[in-house]
Every structure is written in C-alpha cells, then in structure tokens.
Amino acid sequence: MKAILTLGIVLSLLIISASAQVPPIELIEAPPTEEQREEQIEICTQNLIAIGKSIQAYLKVNGDFPEWLSDLYHPRYLPDPDILICPADRVGGRAVFPRNIDPKMPVSYGYQFPSKHRERVQENRDMYGNVVPLVRCRHHGNEEFHCLNLNYAFNVKRSFSIWEATPEDLYESREEAIAAIEAGLQQQPDNERLSDHAYPALARLYIETGKPEKVEGLVNLFKSNISPNYPRHYLTLSTMLEMLERNEDILLLFMRLEKQDPNDRGVLRKLAEIHQELGNTELAGNTEKGLNLYRC
Ligand SMILES: [Zn+2]
Incomplete structure (x- = not known):
C-alpha cells in the first residue's frame, strides 16, 4: 500500500513538472545578432551578384530578360538554386511583396521586370539610367536601409523602399x-x-x-x-x-x-x-x- 502511494506521488510530481515546462523550445527563433546580420547581408550581396551573372548569361542566349528569376534555374544559367534564397528570409523562400512572389519555385528576391511591369520600368530607366533596381531583397530591413538592390548595370546598392525619394543612394555620388x-x-x-x-x-x-x-x-x-x-x-x-x-x-x-x-x-x-x-x-x-x- 505504501509503495502504491509513493508511486502515485512520484507520478503526480512528474506531471506537474512536465506541465511547468514553458515555453516550448521550438518555433521561437531569436533575432540575428549584429554580426549575423552583417554576414547575412554579405551572403545576400554575393547571391545578388551571382543572380546578375546568371541574368547576363540568360540575356546572351535569349536576347531578353527572364520572365521570373526561376527561369534562371537551368544548369546553363544558375546551377545552384540556393542562390535564390536569402539567409535573412524567414518566410520560406518568398519575396516580401505579393506581386513579386515567384510562381514557380522558392525565391526570396523580388524581381522587378516581369513583362507586365516592363513599360513602367523602362520609363524609370529612361529617367534614372541603369541604377534602377532589377532585383530587390527586402529581408534585411533596418534603420539604415530597407532593400539590397541589384541594378541593370549588375551592381548592388542599398536603398530605402521608395528609392525614388533618395535616388542618390543608387549612384556613386x-x-x-x-x-x-x-x-x-x-x-x-x-x-x-x-x-x-x-x-x-x-x-x-x-x-x-x-x-x-x-x-x-x-x-x-x-x-x-x-x-x-x-x-x-x-x-x-x-x-x-x-x-x-x-x-x-x-x-x-x-x-x-x-x-x-x-x-x-x-x-x-x-x-x-x-x-x-x-x-x-x-x-x-x-x-x-x-x-x-x-x-x-
Ligand atoms: Zn537578402
């Protein structure tokens, strides 16, 4: 009888201690440290440069820009699909703006030149030249800049979301x-x-x-x-x-x-x-x- 009572107390204690284990360990991801943030920006910048090279290769063969970045996923243009994923992307391979979400595969980057936007973008290029963003990453947003931009000259520049308000961010001076x-x-x-x-x-x-x-x-x-x-x-x-x-x-x-x-x-x-x-x-x-x- 004494043994049964003791077992009961032990089991109760185990149940109480199990229910006291909050919060669950999974799901809550800590925000990146400053060092990790800088590292993510660096990797993302290299990704954008690699995407730029792939777009140039695509242009050479096809004589036109791709419709989406997923069109680059071909051994000839972009051998590694991981390049299309930004390390700061916490939404599983999606551009932040719905209209930029790639329809074919996970892509963290917002492609600015699908056919339905080309006329508007061409006007921007006529006004500002090749500094206009072609591919944008919005996963690093902070006080200093909102976007990393690959432009039509295939350089990477930082800017706020509405780059037109401070266009000088996209130029050298x-x-x-x-x-x-x-x-x-x-x-x-x-x-x-x-x-x-x-x-x-x-x-x-x-x-x-x-x-x-x-x-x-x-x-x-x-x-x-x-x-x-x-x-x-x-x-x-x-x-x-x-x-x-x-x-x-x-x-x-x-x-x-x-x-x-x-x-x-x-x-x-x-x-x-x-x-x-x-x-x-x-x-x-x-x-x-x-x-x-x-x-x-
Ligand atoms: Zn990024």
Whole structure:
C-alpha cells in the first residue's frame, strides 16, 4: 500500500513538472545578432551578384530578360538554386511583396521586370539610367536601409523602399545622380508619374551640392510641363517652392487652388498652415473655421 502511494506521488510530481515546462523550445527563433546580420547581408550581396551573372548569361542566349528569376534555374544559367534564397528570409523562400512572389519555385528576391511591369520600368530607366533596381531583397530591413538592390548595370546598392525619394543612394555620388536626373528630365519633362519624385529630388540635390540657383529653372520646367490638376502635383510644386523659401508664391498657389475648389480640405489645411507661418493669424483662424464648418 505504501509503495502504491509513493508511486502515485512520484507520478503526480512528474506531471506537474512536465506541465511547468514553458515555453516550448521550438518555433521561437531569436533575432540575428549584429554580426549575423552583417554576414547575412554579405551572403545576400554575393547571391545578388551571382543572380546578375546568371541574368547576363540568360540575356546572351535569349536576347531578353527572364520572365521570373526561376527561369534562371537551368544548369546553363544558375546551377545552384540556393542562390535564390536569402539567409535573412524567414518566410520560406518568398519575396516580401505579393506581386513579386515567384510562381514557380522558392525565391526570396523580388524581381522587378516581369513583362507586365516592363513599360513602367523602362520609363524609370529612361529617367534614372541603369541604377534602377532589377532585383530587390527586402529581408534585411533596418534603420539604415530597407532593400539590397541589384541594378541593370549588375551592381548592388542599398536603398530605402521608395528609392525614388533618395535616388542618390543608387549612384556613386550626388553629382552623378544630378547629371542622370537632369538628362532624364530633358528626355521626359512631362512624365506625370515620375515627376513627383524626380523634380523635388533634383531640387534637393541642387541645394545640398551648393547650386540653389538651379532650382528656379527646375520649378519653371515643372510648371510648363506638368498639369497642376492633381493634388500630388501641386504638393510637389509647393515642396520645391518651400525649398526656395518662397512662402508668398506658395500662398498664391494655394489661394488659386482654393478658388478652384473651396471644399478641398487638403488645400484649406495647407492654406491655414501658410497663413500661420506668414503671421496672418486672423486669416489662419478663418481658414481653420472653414475647415471645421466643412467637417460639420
Ligand atoms: Zn537578402
């Protein structure tokens, strides 16, 4: 009897101690250390360079870019499929953006040149040259950069996700970026899709490299080529006028827009802000009141 009781106590203790074993060991993967992160970036960079070489080999034989990176998986172009997997990829061989996910096999990289995007990408290349990303890895996101990019010149550069906002990241220097965007804008000054990044980026680069006098000409080029009918365009113009500290011109711009559409809340908000900055407190208050009335 005593032996049975003792066995019962031992079993109970075993059950209690087993249920106390939390958390389970598997599934929770620790984030990489700084050293591991750097190593992953290095391996990924080498992968991208190898992918670039494979694309060049593919181009030579086929006279065109592949439709997807998985098309490179052929002994002739890419003997090792592991090159298509980034060591920082924690989602099992997938690009981060759904539209970039390779349909045929696990690929960590976002390919930017499938046929349905080629027209848009070609416009980007006409504007910025061969620095435009061809293959992007988004698995290393951190404060310094979001993407590793293989470009059309088959070099690897780091950039933020929206590289168009800081295109200089893709060039060797700011001067090189300026020369390329100047040439691009000469070729397509009226490209409305690209204008909202290209013009203000060039204006900012002019200022940062000590050529603020060139911004004036850029503003005029913008005004004579881009329709002011879309909010994003007049915001682009106002961004450039802000760089020149031309507050009165910004005021005139937004007063004109208010006349066109007195209920445009974005315009009213900006107008109140400009009045405030110019010290027109009463006008700022009246515009704010208009905004509030509209809200009711
Ligand atoms: Zn990577």
